Amino acid sequence: MQISLPGLLVCAAILVVAYYSRGMLIIGLMISTAFGATAAMTLTALGGSSPLIYTMFAALLVTAVAARRHIWFDLGRVFGSIRPVWILTSLMAYAIVGSWLFPRFFAGQTSVFVQSKARLAVVEASLAPVSGNISQTGYFILGGLTAIALCALLLHSDRIDQVRRGFFLWCGLHAGMGVIDFMGKNAGAGDLLGPIKTANYAMITGAVEAGFSRITGAFSEASSFGAVSLACLAFCYTYWRKTNSRLAQWLAAILLFLVVLSTSSTAYVGLAILCIPVAFSIALSVLRGRVESDEILITALMVVGGVAMMGISLYNPAIFEPFVNLINSTIIHKADSSSGQERTYWNVKSLQAFLDTSGLGIGFGSSRASSWPIAVLSQLGFFGSLMMAILLGVLVRGMGKLRNWVDPETDAVVASVRNSALGSIVANSLAGGSPDPGILFFVALALVSATRVRARRNREVFRRAAPRQGVRAWFPPPRPSSGHAPA
Numbered sequence: 001m002q003i004s005l006p007g008l009l010v011c012a013a014i015l016v017v018a019y020y021s022r023g024m025l026i027i028g029l030m031i032s033t034a035f036g037a038t039a040a041m042t043l044t045a046l047g048g049s050s051p052l053i054y055t056m057f058a059a060l061l062v063t064a065v066a067a068r069r070h071i072w073f074d075l076g077r078v079f080g081s082i083r084p085v086w087i088l089t090s091l092m093a094y095a096i097v098g099s100w101l102f103p104r105f106f107a108g109q110t111s112v113f114v115q116s117k118a119r120l121a122v123v124e125a126s127l128a129p130v131s132g133n134i135s136q137t138g139y140f141i142l143g144g145l146t147a148i149a150l151c152a153l154l155l156h157s158d159r160i161d162q163v164r165r166g167f168f169l170w171c172g173l174h175a176g177m178g179v180i181d182f183m184g185k186n187a188g189a190g191d192l193l194g195p196i197k198t199a200n201y202a203m204i205t206g207a208v209e210a211g212f213s214r215i216t217g218a219f220s221e222a223s224s225f226g227a228v229s230l231a232c233l234a235f236c237y238t239y240w241r242k243t244n245s246r247l248a249q250w251l252a253a254i255l256l257f258l259v260v261l262s263t264s265s266t267a268y269v270g271l272a273i274l275c276i277p278v279a280f281s282i283a284l285s286v287l288r289g290r291v292e293s294d295e296i297l298i299t300a301l302m303v304v305g306g307v308a309m310m311g312i313s314l315y316n317p318a319i320f321e322p323f324v325n326l327i328n329s330t331i332i333h334k335a336d337s338s339s340g341q342e343r344t345y346w347n348v349k350s351l352q353a354f355l356d357t358s359g360l361g362i363g364f365g366s367s368r369a370s371s372w373p374i375a376v377l378s379q380l381g382f383f384g385s386l387m388m389a390i391l392l393g394v395l396v397r398g399m400g401k402l403r404n405w406v407d408p409e410t411d412a413v414v415a416s417v418r419n420s421a422l423g424s425i426v427a428n429s430l431a432g433g434s435p436d437p438g439i440l441f442f443v444a445l446a447l448v449s450a451t452r453v454r455a456r457r458n459r460e461v462f463r464r465a466a467p468r469q470g471v472r473a474w475f476p477p478p479r480p481s482s483g484h485a486p487a
Helices: 005-020 024-032 054-066 071-081 084-105 132-156 160-186 222-243 246-260 265-288 293-315 317-332 338-356 372-397 400-405 408-431 439-465
Strands: 111-116 121-126
Touching: 005 024, 005 054, 024 054, 024 132, 024 160, 024 439, 054 071, 054 132, 071 084, 071 132, 084 132, 084 372, 084 439, 111 338, 132 439, 160 222, 160 246, 160 408, 222 246, 222 265, 222 408, 246 265, 265 293, 265 408, 338 372, 372 408, 372 439, 400 408, 400 439, 408 439
Parallel strands: none
Antiparallel strands: 111 121
């Protein structure tokens, strides 16, 4: 095991910030996820795997919850009131058994893609046990345990303010490091954040696409940075629309700027997909005749921007040529590139592996794909994919009608975190190589599940008290005024 001094210094700084933010466990975990290429150590026994620093904070959260005096009572309350936790636990057990059994049971019967130490690239090989079965499964189990620990904390007391501050610090830090990277590369200073990128990854930080320097922020490549930027953008945009927070509005504008200049095909396609529900929401408001000022502002900016671009193109047709070349290279002709063809081949062979194993899967961490749903199907098989789909359904449903039984600030935070996780899933579905949905998915799952339990309790309390007050029991309580909560 090799210790990284820069990684330890970053961890120490996060602990200090989280302590003074009055939420060391939750806020510290969220801040640590902004450092997507920073590791505190390298595990040579696991093929040089370098866990990112968020794993240390996730392990700290799980350990702190496990050390509580009434841990068994807390776990009983979690498993007794949150049914999706049973699905999550079953999926974790299936992942552990499958990662050990399937690579041995189906050894040599199908092809997989593994990291070659000699060639430092992903190569095709016959199915066999690899170090990824341990490391990738470990990350997934840690994420599941983090979700259970968060459920215990959120059911014990109201920590929605800690969640809100943690997500804003995460988004602000990610946007800030993106701006630093953008300014450094365009000023000719190179990768200013290079010293904190200590993970044992291939650092593609100096690449140029169609004349534009690719923004990587604190991550190892532009694709990863773009994917996280989409998740941050989804959180800030949702919170802005829910509360009219100026901080969220400015963060959303900065993140949109970074996504556009990230030169990542994942970010561009993901942004187009996320714009669909936004456009649908605005169209629905127009049909109802209740258009809000924010929606008018968004529409006006789009119209003004479109007219300005047409006017500039008429005056100087060549001015947008670099941007046209960028779109052609990252989206239109992406499938024809060697990288696009290689990733398509990964997906085709991953689907073939699912068929070769009769739908059982090749085991967690056995291979690499280029799409999260395909990775889930090929490695977890039919049964694991079904359990993952159920958990994803819980996240998609969100609060539903139960949002009427929580205060507006809680509803805004839960909706924002949920949309952020869904934005991350959209990005992973375009370029994710592992069936692990990421720590953000587990945080959002825990927040949605625990808040639904608290909302049901509020509803039951009201229904019991309503008959004594001469109020019809089914009538929901009036929600507090929609005063804009400060960010």
